[in-house]
Amino acid sequence: MIEKEINSRNRIRTILLVATVTLFLLITTIFFISINYFDAVHKRISNLIELTNYKDSTHENAVHYFLEAENQFRQYSLDLDLIYYKNYEHNLEKLHEKIQEIIALHKEDRLKNLNDQTTISRYNKYNEIDNTISKLRNLSALVDSVQEHIVSPSLTSPPTTKNLTIDVNKVIKTPQIQEKSVLSNFQKYTSPKVIDEEAINTYNQEIKDFSESQHDHFDKFKRSFESLRKSERELLSSHFTFLHSIYQNLAEINDFQAIKQKQLLQIEHEDLLIQSNKLTWLTIICLVFIFILIFIMIYYQFHNKYYEQQLIQEQQYAAKLASEKSDILAEISHEIRTPINSLIGIIDLLRKQSNIYSEKEQLFLDSAYSNISNTSRTINDILNLSKMDYSSVLHLEDFDIEDLANDIYLIHKSQAEIKNIDLELIIEEDTATIIHCDKLKIRQILTNLISNGIKYTMQGKVSCLIKINDLHNLYFKISDTGLGIPESMQSNIFKKYFTKNDENKLSNGIGLGLYITKRLVKQLQGSINFTSKEDFGSTFIIEIPIPKAKKKNKPALLYNSLAELPQEISWLLVDDNILNILYLKQYFKNFKNVKTASNGLEALEILKDYTPNIIITDINMPIMTGDELLEYIKQNPMLNEAKVIATSSDYEQIKELEVKRNTKFDNTIIKPFNEKDLVKVIFNTIKN
Structure with missing residues (x-):
């Protein structure tokens, strides 16, 4: 039943996970597609803005030159000033160049868009403008000719008045002086002059002849001038007609451009609407997927909440079981360890009375003491393992590591003697041995390693080196000459319940010693390493960081x-x-x-x-x-x-x-x- 429920939960989790990942990928895909559509919409909007504000610079320049030319020609038509006419011709030439440039550009467009009537019509209009400009340029030559006649007409030079001058000396006669006297001199200055009538008549006849010849000349000039004025009016009229024609063609081209621009705006607008609709639908689809994803998350949350409540109940139940287990283990500790500890103490007392026992009886006592001690350590390992799962409290205190090592040495000495192996404890002389650490955990680490060394050593020795190294770390080196650990097993020796040989155990043990040892070293923030070679023994090295050790000032025991x-x-x-x-x-x-x-x-x-x-x-x-x-x-x-x-x-x-x-x-x-x-x-x- 539980397995089915677990499988069902796993299936639900898998389905929700797959659905979530799929929806996420879909939303991501839609998001990137939406970005592309958004870019397209942005491009269409930019095109609309550009089309709205679009001005054909070449066409605008042509219109500008046309207006300038027209303005200059109007000024000329009023004043007949050659400066205006020259400016008119200059602007007309510029207009002709621009029209030629436009025709060259639109010729390519016409070839590309043979079915576009607007493009073809616009091209034709520009050609008409170009032809009209050519006509205007031809008319300009006639205007120059007329202008020359107006400025320097080819008429017979009119008669001049240089022959009409009267010599007064000839007209006035001086009277004859008969007597030269004072009175006669006075009369000379006071007497009136006498007019020559014959000279006057001759002058009048000359004036009459001049008037008749001059009248004929002015009649010829008048007829010639009126003919020139008529030609000039006709030329001016033709110019204005051609200019008006150019104006109409430019206006029609503007209309064509407006129509073309409107068509392009309509196309861009329709495309913009299509892109916007696509973007709208993508947004709606994305929102639907997001809603589904949110629904899945809410469902998963409620689903999780349900199992979380179940998990809390299970945790509470597990905590209750753990508490009961702790109580049971405490009871076991009391019911089992208490008599075993009592037996250890009693056997130890009996061993000290060696004088009343034979050598064989003493060996029995040592063997019993060793086996009961091993049994006690196994029970302690089991109980300590249970406590280590939920407790890692350190109880730090000052103690003498040398005294602790000697106690452990004495406990294991008899066990080593029974197996006829040497147990060696090496502590460097003149070294600080008062350390601040967890005494019980250090005791258990040393006990486990020395006990293991003795357990798997058939002959030779087990040695334990203890010192404070250069890094002020507590340093243990436990070596043995025992069976060693095969290379294939070395990665597993710190695993729970792992032993050297499960089929043919050389001694009692359940594979907790090294596991607990590593856990204890880790709790003390230390490190444990080993080297081992099969049939040659093993060496375990432990380093535990501690405050600076102190040298003991050993008082004499009272x-x-x-x-x-x-x-x-x-x-x-x-x-x-x-x-x-x-x-x-x-x-x-x-x-x-x-x-x-x-x-x-x-x-x-x-x-x-x-x-x-x-x-x-x-x-x-x-x-x-x-x-x-x-x-x-x-x-x-x-x-x-x-x-x-x-x-x-x-x-x-x-x-x-x-x-x-x-x-x-x-x-x-x-x-x-x-x-x-x-x-x-x-x-x-x-x-x-």
């Missing part, structure tokens, strides 16, 4: 065993497991004031009448847990001097409970532990 502590110290041991109580009581058998309780509530009843110096309590207990007991103790002013030490296999659980209760234990000891660990924790607790 106590090497619990027996050296003052006998008057009073103790309360709280644990629900009988083996743990028996194990702890072995350590405190020499003390007078030692009481035990199986849970927190029972411990509270004891504390009503008993005030111990140190309380060692387990965390996971029925009725009342260790953290609940701590909360009551911290609230009781009568117990302010009591030191409370927690025991547990899970350090992170203790820290979480401390945050939850908003209070702290005075110290913590992690199971399994030995007497040395217990002495160290108790000493540090008393010292603080």
Whole structure:
């Protein structure tokens, strides 16, 4: 059922994805097509604007020269000034050149558009204008001839008046002087002059002859002038007629151009409408596709919302299961690890009494200790794997890496001795060993790698080098002379549940050690690398960044065993497991004031009448847990001097409970532990 539902969801997602991609491609295609149509529309609009404002510059120039020529000729017709006529001829020549140029251009258009009557008619009109201009040019020669006759007529020179001058001396006669006296001299100046009538008559006859000859001359001139004026009027009339003809032809050409322009405007307008309609339909189609795409997105959103709600419910259910799993694992941790840790402690106590056992019995104890330790580590790996899936909290503290390495060395020494291999721990002398890091994670990393080295080594040795390198990083190098890792498997060794040989396992293991180790190194922001050669062993190198390490100022321990502590110290041991109580009581058998309780509530009843110096309590207990007991103790002013030490296999659980209760234990000891660990924790607790 679930598989069918998953397949159905996948099909829906696939269909929606394909539809979305298809619609997107269609919209994109339409968009680019629309851009092309938009460019076409823009081009048509530009053409319309150009056609609306279009002026044929060549034709306009021809019209300009015609108007100038006409104007100059009109001025000439009024004033008969040769300057106007010369300007007229000049403009007429320019007009002729432009018309010839236009004819040459329109000749090509006429050949290209044989079926276009407008083009043909316009071409013919220009030819008519050209012929008319030729006629005007011919008339201009006649006008020049008439003008010459008007300016210099070829008539007989008229009679002049140079022969009509009267000599006064001939007309007036001087009287005769008979006596020369004073009186006669006076009379000479005062007496009137005498006119010669014969001279006057001769002059009058000459005037009469001149008048008759002059009259004939003016009659001839008048007749010649009237003939020239008549010719001039005819020429002027012909000029005006031809000019009017040119004007009419130019006007008709303008009409042809207007018609042609209107036709082109109509064509461009129709094309513009077609392109606009296409663009409109493309826009509508695009909007429809966008609407469908939006509908798909909305549907997908509601579809997603539905499955999101289901996913939230599944997550809530998974969180509930995880919480229950965590509780179950915690219960398993308590039910399984507690007796195993107790057995480890008891066997460790028995091993220390080596003087009462034979060599064979001692070997049995060492073997039991090693196997139980391996079983404990496997359980820890499983539980740690579960916690690592949802927690990566670092608990940083200062600790001595040398002491930690020595503890791990002592734990694995017997395991190496059983297999008759050497276990070597190398720590550089005169080096800083106090580091600030997560102590439990470092312990687990070293434990996993050393344990793996021992597990897969049949002979030879396993060595562990620990130092602070030049980069101030914590450096581990764990080498073995064991089976090595085939090259084909090297890419898989950090995978979950991967082991060296699944068919013929050389030792117990479920393939979590290296997986967890890599996860822990990653959480510490470090790096892990390895080299390996089959049948020659493996070398793992780990570098973890840490603050600058400090050199330890090692004080002398006041106590090497619990027996050296003052006998008057009073103790309360709280644990629900009988083996743990028996194990702890072995350590405190020499003390007078030692009481035990199986849970927190029972411990509270004891504390009503008993005030111990140190309380060692387990965390996971029925009725009342260790953290609940701590909360009551911290609230009781009568117990302010009591030191409370927690025991547990899970350090992170203790820290979480401390945050939850908003209070702290005075110290913590992690199971399994030995007497040395217990002495160290108790000493540090008393010292603080």
